[in-house]
Amino acid sequence: MSDAPDPRPRPAATGPIGKSPAVKSPAVKFEPWHDPAAKPYIRIEKVTKRFGDFTAVDNVSLSIYRGEFFSLLGGSGSGKTTLLRMLAGFEQPTEGRIFIDGVDMAGIPPYDRPVNMMFQSYALFPHMTVENNVAFGLRQDGVPKDEIRTRVAEMLELVKLTPFAKRKPHQLSGGQRQRVALARSLVKKPKLLLLDEPLGALDKRLREQTQFELVNIQEKLGVTFVVVTHDQEEAMTMSTRIAVMDHGAIAQVGTPTEIYEYPNSRFTAEFIGSVNMFEGNIVESEPDHSLIRSAEAGCDLYVTHAAHLAAGSHCWVAIRPEKVSITKEKPAEADGGRNVTRGVVREIAYLGDISIYQIDLASGKRVRATAPNVTRRTELPITWDDEVWLSWRPFAGVVLTD
Amino acid sequence: MPPPTAAAPQPSPALPPVAPRTVKDRVLRVTRRLGLTGRGGVILGPYAWLVLFFFIPFLIVLKISVAEPAVGIPPFTKLIEWVDGGLDVHIRFSGFQALFDDDLYLLAYLNSLKIAFVSTLCCLFIGYPMAYAIATAPEKRRGPLLMLIILPFWTSFLIRVYAWMSILKDEGLLNNLLLSLGIIHEPLKILYTDLAVYIGITYSYLPFMILPLYATLEKMDHTLLEAAADLGARPWKSFLTITLPLSLPGIVAGSLLVFIPAVGEFVIPSLLGGSDTLMIGRELWNLFFNSRDWPSASAVAIALLAFLVGPIMIFQHFQGRDQDKGAA
Numbered sequence: 001m002s003d004a005p006d007p008r009p010r011p012a013a014t015g016p017i018g019k020s021p022a023v024k025s026p027a028v029k030f031e032p033w034h035d036p037a038a039k040p041y042i043r044i045e046k047v048t049k050r051f052g053d054f055t056a057v058d059n060v061s062l063s064i065y066r067g068e069f070f071s072l073l074g075g076s077g078s079g080k081t082t083l084l085r086m087l088a089g090f091e092q093p094t095e096g097r098i099f100i101d102g103v104d105m106a107g108i109p110p111y112d113r114p115v116n117m118m119f120q121s122y123a124l125f126p127h128m129t130v131e132n133n134v135a136f137g138l139r140q141d142g143v144p145k146d147e148i149r150t151r152v153a154e155m156l157e158l159v160k161l162t163p164f165a166k167r168k169p170h171q172l173s174g175g176q177r178q179r180v181a182l183a184r185s186l187v188k189k190p191k192l193l194l195l196d197e198p199l200g201a202l203d204k205r206l207r208e209q210t211q212f213e214l215v216n217i218q219e220k221l222g223v224t225f226v227v228v229t230h231d232q233e234e235a236m237t238m239s240t241r242i243a244v245m246d247h248g249a250i251a252q253v254g255t256p257t258e259i260y261e262y263p264n265s266r267f268t269a270e271f272i273g274s275v276n277m278f279e280g281n282i283v284e285s286e287p288d289h290s291l292i293r294s295a296e297a298g299c300d301l302y303v304t305h306a307a308h309l310a311a312g313s314h315c316w317v318a319i320r321p322e323k324v325s326i327t328k329e330k331p332a333e334a335d336g337g338r339n340v341t342r343g344v345v346r347e348i349a350y351l352g353d354i355s356i357y358q359i360d361l362a363s364g365k366r367v368r369a370t371a372p373n374v375t376r377r378t379e380l381p382i383t384w385d386d387e388v389w390l391s392w393r394p395f396a397g398v399v400l401t402d
Numbered sequence: 403m404p405p406p407t408a409a410a411p412q413p414s415p416a417l418p419p420v421a422p423r424t425v426k427d428r429v430l431r432v433t434r435r436l437g438l439t440g441r442g443g444v445i446l447g448p449y450a451w452l453v454l455f456f457f458i459p460f461l462i463v464l465k466i467s468v469a470e471p472a473v474g475i476p477p478f479t480k481l482i483e484w485v486d487g488g489l490d491v492h493i494r495f496s497g498f499q500a501l502f503d504d505d506l507y508l509l510a511y512l513n514s515l516k517i518a519f520v521s522t523l524c525c526l527f528i529g530y531p532m533a534y535a536i537a538t539a540p541e542k543r544r545g546p547l548l549m550l551i552i553l554p555f556w557t558s559f560l561i562r563v564y565a566w567m568s569i570l571k572d573e574g575l576l577n578n579l580l581l582s583l584g585i586i587h588e589p590l591k592i593l594y595t596d597l598a599v600y601i602g603i604t605y606s607y608l609p610f611m612i613l614p615l616y617a618t619l620e621k622m623d624h625t626l627l628e629a630a631a632d633l634g635a636r637p638w639k640s641f642l643t644i645t646l647p648l649s650l651p652g653i654v655a656g657s658l659l660v661f662i663p664a665v666g667e668f669v670i671p672s673l674l675g676g677s678d679t680l681m682i683g684r685e686l687w688n689l690f691f692n693s694r695d696w697p698s699a700s701a702v703a704i705a706l707l708a709f710l711v712g713p714i715m716i717f718q719h720f721q722g723r724d725q726d727k728g729a730a
């Protein structure tokens with residue numbers, strides 16, 4: 001199961017944020033957030049959480065829909081865990097309200113919420129066997145003994161821990177503990193599962209394998225997942241949507257593609273993946289295109305979307321490294337010197353499948369470009385200190401303000 | 403045996419940064435020549451202590467217990483004597499005989515066990531909530547609270563017991579207070595009863611219950627309780643299923659620390675108890691100092707030890723087995 005490709009139907013690039021995709025294929029798309037009739041399962045309304053005079057979560061509003069695999073992504077200390085703990089009921093919002101399934105959660109203690117949480121540290125009960133850890137939640141609800149036994153067995157089967165049922169947590173490996181924690185939080189069939197850095201303690205290989213297992217389990221059980229992570233790759237792989245958090249506030253919410261291709265701020269653009277930022281000023285601002293003059297880039301940047309800025313305004317253009325092509329000859333399609341510039345190759349990192357080039361422009365700006373290694377390394381046409389042309393297509397750039 | 407460097411005693415941090423290696427090496431060379439590894443040296447300390455202050459005195463007491471009372475100093479017969487060009491070994495069991503002849507001793511043992519047991523329970527029921535409250539208090543308040551628990555040790559134990567006498571006596575603090583509040587009309591007879599002994603022992607040994615309990619409760623992972631709540635357990639249920647089982651080592655340690663000395667307690671029953679408060683420590687004292695029957699007194703002491711050590715060894719055996727199972 002771990003080697004299966006992610007079966008989730010991915011929404012395609014949907015155009016500038018907020019607009020529906022031009023072509024819809026309703027048979028596979030899961031996009032309740034575009035459906036005005038869909039009722040959100042979780043509604044977070046203007047929630048703020050302060051510890052003393054420190055604001056950990058700052059005026060957050062979010063809607064999360066049933067069946068979503070929703071990620072809260074942000075650096076350490078950005079308030080992800082605090083937001084999750086408010087959903088679980090361990091912290092009360094200082095301001096704002098949280099609704100789960102239409103019910104206001106204010107004052108409802110954790111043990112009365114239709115929510116289960118998988119803790120960052122797993123928080124397995126050290127004095128109980130794997131089996132009893134998993135059965136704990138069912139016992140609290142007074143589920144009959146026979147049913148407990150079958151449901152625990154099913155759950156252990158699902159996370160492949162049946163042979164370890166009689167062990168204590170300290171007799172398990174990190175990956176096995178993580179599965180016990182998952183089984184324990186899923187056995188009550190919660191409608192909503194909160195996961196705080198569920199893969200944080202696992203090594204890289206195990207993480208990648210477990211990412212797919214998590215997605216599979218989530219789809220099999222139809223549970224809504226809200227996952228906290230600081231790993232953007234992990235969030236991109238697993239999520240239906242991502243909320244990027246910065247200093248307690250939401251910087252952007254969107255599908256992985258939206259977040260990657262259409263970041264709405266320098267913060268998101270730089271937080272997710274790597275990006276080249278060119279500083280410049282708007283020359284033309286039309287509904288279907290924008291033209292930006294950038295001394296840093298050494299050329300005019302033509303972008304096929306509206307900047308929503310007045311001519312003359314200061315702005316940034318973000319261009320992803322894989323969208324920059326690198327050639328020794330001046331590209332033929334270069335039109336009027338737009339989106340084309342020159343530089344000198346300073347560094348090349350060979351990663352096997354791709355190579356990363358660091359190119360210094362005349363302005364001193366260092367640009368990153370990646371290219372797949374279609375030919376063998378030994379025949380590499382571009383090498384250190386070569387003068388090269390950099391170019392990109394008009395759709396590649398995204399205009400951002402500070 | 404592990405390589406000696408691995409478990410060598412740590413050099414004192416006050417030494418300059420370069421010196422420790424050479425000093426340590428020299429110490430190691432010497433100890434190794436003596437057949438001692440660092441680890442052995444560390445263990446040696448407690449062993450030497452045990453031999454010096456427990457095992458040797460125990461042998462002396464054992465020796466006295468098989469002698470016969472005699473008039474003189476010391477007041478018992480010699481174990482081995484040079485008589486007519488031969489060694490005479492005198493081993494008599496009259497001391498132990500007395501234990502069975504007079505059921506006073508059996509009653510005193512049983513009563514001591516009862517008083518120690520009840521007092522241990524009282525300490526547990528009073529001490530657990532206190533330890534829990536301290537362990538869950540804000541971190542900066544825990545230190546001062548613990549200080550308050552330890553503070554009574556700064557006054558002599560004897561003085562604190564005398565203080566209880568003046569609290570509990572007929573015209574004492576407690577009776578005066580209750581009389582003036584109109585709750586009672588006759589002074590309560592508490593001093594010189596078993597009740598006073600329970601109060602005295604519970605009061606005196608309470609810190610020995612609280613400290614180990616605090617130690618286990620304090621290091622308990624708070625997220626376990628959150629996890630329990632998350633899985634639907636109400637606070638009381640979380641306490642019973644998570645906190646209580648996880649604090650069991652503290653409960654056991656605290657109970658042993660209270661129970662064992664309480665069984666042999668002598669001062670508290672002598673000062674607070676009535677003439678009919680039978681406790682083995684008191685009988686022991688009487689035998690030594692009133693009857694000057696050292697062999698019988700030693701026999702009582704050895705029987706008491708056997709009484710206490712037996713159950714503890716059995717307990718430890720089971721606990722050790724549990725841990726082995728856990729680590730397998």
Ligand SMILES: Nc1ncnc2c1ncn2[C@@H]1O[C@H](COP(=O)(O)OP(=O)(O)O)[C@@H](O)[C@H]1O
Nearest residue numbers: 051054056074075076077078079080081082083
């Ligand atoms: N109980 C608390 N008391 C005080 N500050 C807290 C508390 N919990 C979290 N914080 C602070 O809130 C901020 C956000 O924490 P957290 O939500 O854990 O971040 P993240 O999970 O994104 O790393 C941090 O700066 C942290 O120090």
Ligand SMILES: [Mg+2]
Nearest residue numbers: 080081120228
């Ligand atoms: Mg966190």
